[in-house]
Each structure stands twice: as C-alpha cells, then as structure tokens.
Amino acid sequence: MIIDVLFDIDKNQLYYDVEFCQFLExxxxxxxxxxxxxxxxxQKFISKVYRIFIKSNNKLLGYCYMGNDQNLLKSPYSSPFSxxxxxxxxxxxxxxxxxxxxxxxxxxxxxxxxxFTLPPVIYSKELINILNAAFFSEGFTVKSLEINNYFDLKTxxxxxxxxxxxxxxxxxxxxxxxxxxxVFSEISLEDIEIAYNVILTxxxxxxxxxxxxxxxxxxxxxxxxxxxxCFVVTKEELVIASAIIFDVxxxxxxxxxxxxxxxxxxxxxxxxxxxEVINFYMKLGKKYLDIGPSSENGIINTGLAExxxxxxxxxxxxxxxxxxxxx
Numbered sequence: 001m002i003i004d005v006l007f008d009i010d011k012n013q014l015y016y017d018v019e020f021c022q023f024l025e026x027x028x029x030x031x032x033x034x035x036x037x038x039x040x041x042x043q044k045f046i047s048k049v050y051r052i053f054i055k056s057n058n059k060l061l062g063y064c065y066m067g068n069d070q071n072l073l074k075s076p077y078s079s080p081f082s083x084x085x086x087x088x089x090x091x092x093x094x095x096x097x098x099x100x101x102x103x104x105x106x107x108x109x110x111x112x113x114x115x116f117t118l119p120p121v122i123y124s125k126e127l128i129n130i131l132n133a134a135f136f137s138e139g140f141t142v143k144s145l146e147i148n149n150y151f152d153l154k155t156x157x158x159x160x161x162x163x164x165x166x167x168x169x170x171x172x173x174x175x176x177x178x179x180x181x182x183v184f185s186e187i188s189l190e191d192i193e194i195a196y197n198v199i200l201t202x203x204x205x206x207x208x209x210x211x212x213x214x215x216x217x218x219x220x221x222x223x224x225x226x227x228x229x230c231f232v233v234t235k236e237e238l239v240i241a242s243a244i245i246f247d248v249x250x251x252x253x254x255x256x257x258x259x260x261x262x263x264x265x266x267x268x269x270x271x272x273x274x275x276e277v278i279n280f281y282m283k284l285g286k287k288y289l290d291i292g293p294s295s296e297n298g299i300i301n302t303g304l305a306e307x308x309x310x311x312x313x314x315x316x317x318x319x320x321x322x323x324x325x326x327x
Contacts, residue, residue, distance in 0.1 A: 049068075051065055071112045120148045147295045202261065
C-alpha cells in the first residue's frame with residue numbers, strides 16, 4: 001500500500017491521510033515512471049512507499065514518490081529516475097521550499113539519508129534545471145554524475161537526411177547491413193520474449209546483468225498507460241538484434257534494452273537497428289530518443305560512451321543528489 005503523507009512546513013507537522021490522492025488531479029504528471037500504475041506495481045519491491053505532499057502558506061506545493069530502503073529515503077526506488085510535480089505556475093521558491101520539506105519530513109520518518117535521482121533535462125528542461133539548482137541550494141551534495149546519451153530527433157525528418165549528415169562510418173555500416181540481407185521490423189508485444197531473449201544472450205556474452213526479469217517485463221508492457229514497442233533485426237528469419245522501447249512521455253521515448261548476438265556482429269545488425277529505430281520515432285513525431293547512461297556510480301564505460309557517440313548520439317547528464325540527516 002502506498003502511504004499518503006502531508007507535511008506542513010510552517011507547522012513542522014506530518015499528517016497521514018489516505019484521502020490525499022484526490023489532490024493528484026491538481027498536478028501534472030507526464031512521466032510513466034511516476035504514474036500511479038507504475039508505483040502500484042513496483043511498491044512490492046521495497047519496504048515502504050510514500051506519496052509525499054508538501055504544504056506551505058496554506059497551499060500544496062507539489063508531490064513526489066519516495067521509498068524507504070533501510071532508513072534511506074530515496075526516489076526513485078525502482079526506476080531510472082524520478083521527478084517532483086508542482087502546481088501550474090510554480091516558482092523557484094516553491095521548489096526550494098519543497099526540497100527543504102523533504103529534509104524535514106525525513107527526520108520525522110527517522111531516515112538517515114535522502115537520495116534523489118533526477119532525469120536528464122530532455123524530459124522537462126525548465127523543471128529539471130530548477131530542481132538541480134534547488135537541491136544544491138538546499139544543502140544536497142552530488143553523489144554521482146552519470147553520462148547519458150540520446151538522439152535529438154528534431155534535427156532530421158527522415159532516414160535519408162539523417163544518413164547524409166551522419167559520419168562516414170555510420171553510413172558505411174548501414175549499407176553493409178543492407179547488403180548482408182538484414183531486415184528490420186516491429187514485432188507484436190505478444191512476441192516480446194523473442195526480443196528479450198536476444199538481449200539476454202547479449203548481456204550474458206558481455207558479462208552484464210539484465211535487471212528486469214522476463215515475467216516482470218511482460219507485466220510492465222501490459223500497463224494501461226504505457227506504450228511499448230519491440231523491434232528486431234533478422235537474417236534469413238533468425239533474430240540477431242532487438243530493442244524494447246518505452247514511451248516515457250509525449251516527447252521522449254526510451255530504449256530500455258537493446259542488443260545483438262555477438263556472433264553476428266560483423267553483419268552490422270546494431271547499425272541497422274539504431275538507424276531504423278531513429279527513423280521510426282522521427283516519423284512518430286517524438287522529440288528525443290533516450291538511449292540511457294554510459295556510466296554507473298559515476299564511472300564512465302568509455303567503450304560504451306564512444307560507441308554511442310559514433311552512432312550519432314548527443315550527451316547530457318543524470319544527477320544523483322544525496323543529503324545526510326544532521327548535516
């Protein structure tokens with residue numbers, strides 16, 4: 001059960017009230033990772049989940065979801081990042097007050113630390129830039145700075161234009177994939193196991209973990225408020241590369257997983273997969289395709305980062321803030 005709490009900054013008072021969910025309609029939440037459906041499903045993976053509303057000067061400033069992980073109050077607790085959602089026409093002062101309220105409520109909840117991971121700015125540039133500054137202003141330190149990669153889909157209208165402006169190596173490898181008889185296609189979500197198994201093989205070959213089990217992935221892609229698409233690259237009907245992609249909000253889609261079978265890497269399936277996926281989402285009118293981080297705990301995987309740059313990715317950051325109670 002998600003626990004609704006209200007914290008009144010002026011009174012330094014914490015209230016528990018299961019009826020606070022009625023206030024959600026006053027705030028705009030445009031991120032799948034902060035949807036009610038997402039949290040209702042994922043709350044089972046942590047001891048407690050709080051939906052925190054903060055009040056000041058007799059008005060609700062906003063809300064966010066945070067989980068209790070052994071006296072660490074963290075957001076997100078089961079996703080790549082999370083956001084704080086404010087009323088329309090919120091101010092910078094509202095943002096600072098809200099984060100101050102998070103520190104105070106953490107003392108009431110007997111937490112030792114608070115951790116908040118914000119998305120890259122492509123998800124909501126103005127809001128995230130304000131939150132980055134507000135967390136720092138309110139005494140949070142940067143625990144980790146992750147390098148993140150994305151495609152700016154606004155810069156091109158179609159695959160032909162994108163290829164013309166891509167590095168020579170990108171064009172060469174894509175043409176090789178075509179000559180090798182590779183075929184790109186979208187597959188039904190009913191066949192997600194086909195895409196998943198290619199990615200699983202890739203992670204096993206690379207020695208990397210696959211953190212979302214197949215059954216959990218099946219459950220997530222069937223959420224009512226999520227649009228998921230699966231893509232594959234085949235050679236003579238054998239699937240040798242695949243991608244699973246979420247529409248996180250109206251403007252941004254995110255590559256949750258993608259990969260190829262290393263045995264067929266010389267056939268250039270990833271080059272075809274990458275460019276065809278870009279073309280697909282350009283045609284949909286998406287603004288950005290988030291490819292995800294090339295670092296973990298602040299340590300850059302230079303090979304991965306260089307690969308993403310080589311296929312035309314842009315670079316931004318995902319910042320993880322932390323606050324130790326008593327400091």
